[in-house]
Amino acid sequence: MKPSIYSLSRTDLTDWVLAQDEKKFRATQIWEWLYRKRVQTFDEMTNLSKDLIAKLNDHFVVNPLKQRVVQESKDGTVKYLFELPDGMLIETVLMRQHYGLSVCVTTQVGCNIGCTFCASGLIRKQRDLNSGEIMAQIMLVQKYFDDRNQGERVSHIVVMGIGEPFDNYDNVLNFLRIVNDDKGMAIGARHITVSTSGLAPKIREFAREGVQVNLAVSLHAPNNDIRSSIMRINRKFPIEVLFEAIEDYIDTTNRRVTFEYIMLNEVNDGVEQAQELADLTKNIRKLSYVNLIPYNPVSEHDQYSRSTPERVAAFYDRLKKNGVNCVVRQEHGTDIDAACGQLRSNTMKKDRESARARIAAAKAKAGIKA
Ligand code: SAH
Numbered sequence: 001m002k003p004s005i006y007s008l009s010r011t012d013l014t015d016w017v018l019a020q021d022e023k024k025f026r027a028t029q030i031w032e033w034l035y036r037k038r039v040q041t042f043d044e045m046t047n048l049s050k051d052l053i054a055k056l057n058d059h060f061v062v063n064p065l066k067q068r069v070v071q072e073s074k075d076g077t078v079k080y081l082f083e084l085p086d087g088m089l090i091e092t093v094l095m096r097q098h099y100g101l102s103v104c105v106t107t108q109v110g111c112n113i114g115c116t117f118c119a120s121g122l123i124r125k126q127r128d129l130n131s132g133e134i135m136a137q138i139m140l141v142q143k144y145f146d147d148r149n150q151g152e153r154v155s156h157i158v159v160m161g162i163g164e165p166f167d168n169y170d171n172v173l174n175f176l177r178i179v180n181d182d183k184g185m186a187i188g189a190r191h192i193t194v195s196t197s198g199l200a201p202k203i204r205e206f207a208r209e210g211v212q213v214n215l216a217v218s219l220h221a222p223n224n225d226i227r228s229s230i231m232r233i234n235r236k237f238p239i240e241v242l243f244e245a246i247e248d249y250i251d252t253t254n255r256r257v258t259f260e261y262i263m264l265n266e267v268n269d270g271v272e273q274a275q276e277l278a279d280l281t282k283n284i285r286k287l288s289y290v291n292l293i294p295y296n297p298v299s300e301h302d303q304y305s306r307s308t309p310e311r312v313a314a315f316y317d318r319l320k321k322n323g324v325n326c327v328v329r330q331e332h333g334t335d336i337d338a339a340c341g342q343l344r345s346n347t348m349k350k351d352r353e354s355a356r357a358r359i360a361a362a363k364a365k366a367g368i369k370a
């Protein structure tokens with residue numbers, strides 16, 4: 001299978017062009033076709049020689065993804081189901097925010113972290129996405145808007161789709177550098193957020209990459225008892241270890257960290273837990289934010305339900321009283337399988353059901369009893 005040209009950084013592309021005995025400026029031209037004019041085939045790159053176009057076609061594909069399903073919500077959220085070259089399915093979500101268009105990208109097929117509230121964690125990781133496949137999600141969402149000719153640009157990225165980005169570290173970092181390239185899509189690092197379930201050593205490594213990308217940590221509980229019971233990863237990197245890494249990140253980068261906190265009714269949403277959370281983040285008060293996230297019900301995880309508005313309000317008030325910077329996050333696309341991993345798992349369910357129906361029909365036709 002040929003790799004996607006989207007997995008090459010501008011330096012990689014320049015090296016490849018030089019290796020083909022072509023002039024360096026050809027790399028700039030290709031890069032502009034890909035990210036400024038955003039063509040979907042090499043044949044459209046009309047200022048290149050036929051020979052170079054043939055070489056590009058021999059070595060690469062442009063976009064490795066196929067669009068399977070698109071759902072558009074009343075609030076402008078668009079959910080895409082893409083098929084990878086090996087037939088696996090991934091999800092990408094576009095959210096319309098007051099500050100621009102934000103894309104939520106997927107980094108793995110499934111996820112091995114297995115958090116007990118998450119639809120993605122239901123399916124063990126099948127494989128990592130390479131950086132071209134991550135970049136291709138951005139390019140297809142941008143194409144969706146280019147085709148409408150309203151000049152709208154993807155301006156923000158959240159690496160919060162299916163998968164644990166720090167379990168696919170090199171591909172994610174390469175993707176971040178490509179999408180941030182100022183001669184390409186030029187999405188500003190400060191407009192990009194990577195979310196991790198808390199792989200402490202990777203947080204330390206990320207602090208030293210010299211990228212200005214924002215970091216979000218899925219905390220979801222203020223103590224080891226609750227956190228270990230809902231996030232298995234906490235047994236490996238308990239809160240003390242996680243917070244040492246976060247403090248190291250803040251010291252090294254001088255950047256703020258966002259904590260994500262899903263409100264699970266009667267699990268982690270008591271006033272007592274709000275106080276624990278305030279105490280836990282005391283040392284980094286000015287350099288941290290807390291996002292309180294409404295739980296998106298996942299049918300396979302029916303032990304959880306959404307916190308009541310009263311419990312959310314009491315939790316929020318206690319944080320505020322302690323001077324914690326916090327917001328209750330808005331929901332997007334609740335009418336369209338919005339929870340991370342849901343469109344994928346629902347489509348796979350439908351695919352399985354229709355395959356079963358086809359087999360049953362074929363058996364019936366052949367006179368075989370089911
Ligand atoms: N694996 C990374 C990034 C992908 S998950 C991480 O865990 O941070 C992105 C965010 O969605 C995380 O904060 C995750 O905890 C949250 N999430 C997962 N399942 C959810 C659900 N059912 N409802 C609301 N948020 C959920």
Ligand code: SF4
Nearest residue numbers: 111113115118121197
């Ligand atoms: Fe994986 Fe994140 Fe879901 Fe946990 S919340 S299972 S780390 S995708």
